[in-house]
Amino acid sequence: MIVVSDWQKALIRWFRRHGKSYPWRETKDPYKILVSELMLQQTRIRTVLDKRFYENWLEKFPDIETLARADESEVLKAWEGLGYYNRARNLQKAAREIVEKHHGKFPEKHEQVLNLPGVGPYTAGAVCSFAYDMPLPIVDGNVVRVLSRVLQYKKPVDTSAGRKTLWQEAERLTCQSSPADYNSAIMELGQQICLKGTPKCGQCPVSSFCGSKDSPDAAALPQKSKPVPVTRKTEEVALLLCEGRVLLTTETGSRRKGLLRLPLLEEIDANDLELIGQITYSITRYQVEMRIFGNPYYKKFQKRTHFATGEWFDLTEELPALGAPYLKAIEQFTESKSGNL
DNA sequence: AAACCGGGGAC
DNA sequence: GTCCCAGGTTT
Numbered sequence: 001m002i003v004v005s006d007w008q009k010a011l012i013r014w015f016r017r018h019g020k021s022y023p024w025r026e027t028k029d030p031y032k033i034l035v036s037e038l039m040l041q042q043t044r045i046r047t048v049l050d051k052r053f054y055e056n057w058l059e060k061f062p063d064i065e066t067l068a069r070a071d072e073s074e075v076l077k078a079w080e081g082l083g084y085y086n087r088a089r090n091l092q093k094a095a096r097e098i099v100e101k102h103h104g105k106f107p108e109k110h111e112q113v114l115n116l117p118g119v120g121p122y123t124a125g126a127v128c129s130f131a132y133d134m135p136l137p138i139v140d141g142n143v144v145r146v147l148s149r150v151l152q153y154k155k156p157v158d159t160s161a162g163r164k165t166l167w168q169e170a171e172r173l174t175c176q177s178s179p180a181d182y183n184s185a186i187m188e189l190g191q192q193i194c195l196k197g198t199p200k201c202g203q204c205p206v207s208s209f210c211g212s213k214d215s216p217d218a219a220a221l222p223q224k225s226k227p228v229p230v231t232r233k234t235e236e237v238a239l240l241l242c243e244g245r246v247l248l249t250t251e252t253g254s255r256r257k258g259l260l261r262l263p264l265l266e267e268i269d270a271n272d273l274e275l276i277g278q279i280t281y282s283i284t285r286y287q288v289e290m291r292i293f294g295n296p297y298y299k300k301f302q303k304r305t306h307f308a309t310g311e312w313f314d315l316t317e318e319l320p321a322l323g324a325p326y327l328k329a330i331e332q333f334t335e336s337k338s339g340n341l
Numbered sequence: 342a343a344a345c346c347g348g349g350g351a352c
Numbered sequence: 353g354t355c356c357c358a359g360g361t362t363t
Contacts, residue, residue, distance in 0.1 A: 040358040047349065084345025120360045140358045187358055284346055324348060
């Protein structure tokens, strides 16, 4: 049986000694914290930090009003490469809602925060505990791993019953006096100590509370119910270059909504295209083999052809936001041949 | 409840 | 190759 106050004390003590410093931990501004939380949904901290997404975003959109007024294309450009682009669109929607419904002032009630677009139970709890010191539980991937091991919860965690149980346990264990440090602590424990494969039980500050301590089946927790089947697909795209411009079309459907892409081969009617390369990438449950067809420099168009779909964009200027594979394809096939465009 | 939504790093 | 990351929304 866990003595809750001892559990909290041990975690917080460890965190205050070993916790890392992140930009979003140096602020109490709810907007800045919301930005970090949206960026970090299903995204590693290193990705956000290494590519400077967070810093660049706050430089471009330092406050809610600026974000609310921005063009969506600008918002998506700042998110380019991060993935899950609805997060960026929701962040701007949230900013616009705050301007309209809350007179530009970030809402201070948990329920209001929870009602913002793109904000679910985790993000609302994170924003309110970090910015306002509200004693709210949060359950992210780290907390799921820590709690399922500590409590030896062996049922699947990715069911409504599993989620309900873990949220209840998180609420029972959460800290009233230092909720921000506690929530940071339990997540960081999952990140530094309670690792996916081989947890470092020898270094764990709460191993004495843990039902899975040094147990071989700790690595088997948390249990997941649904393995995701991968479907293989091929995609034939056209990389058309002419007079220093590239032909792009808009994404259709919900995937990468609002971004641009290389046109599908079937969307255009161009002769004499050659297979110039292949890139394999994964998107959600698909593994895509992208076959790239182009007009090599020696067959370059004499002038920019008008196609039924697509628009020519100047490569010397900033392109609109593109999905990562298309950006990669363009970079790969323009850097060495740029003199021949 | 299940499907969908990106991209990349760790293993 | 597989797993999963400071999850949320839609169907």
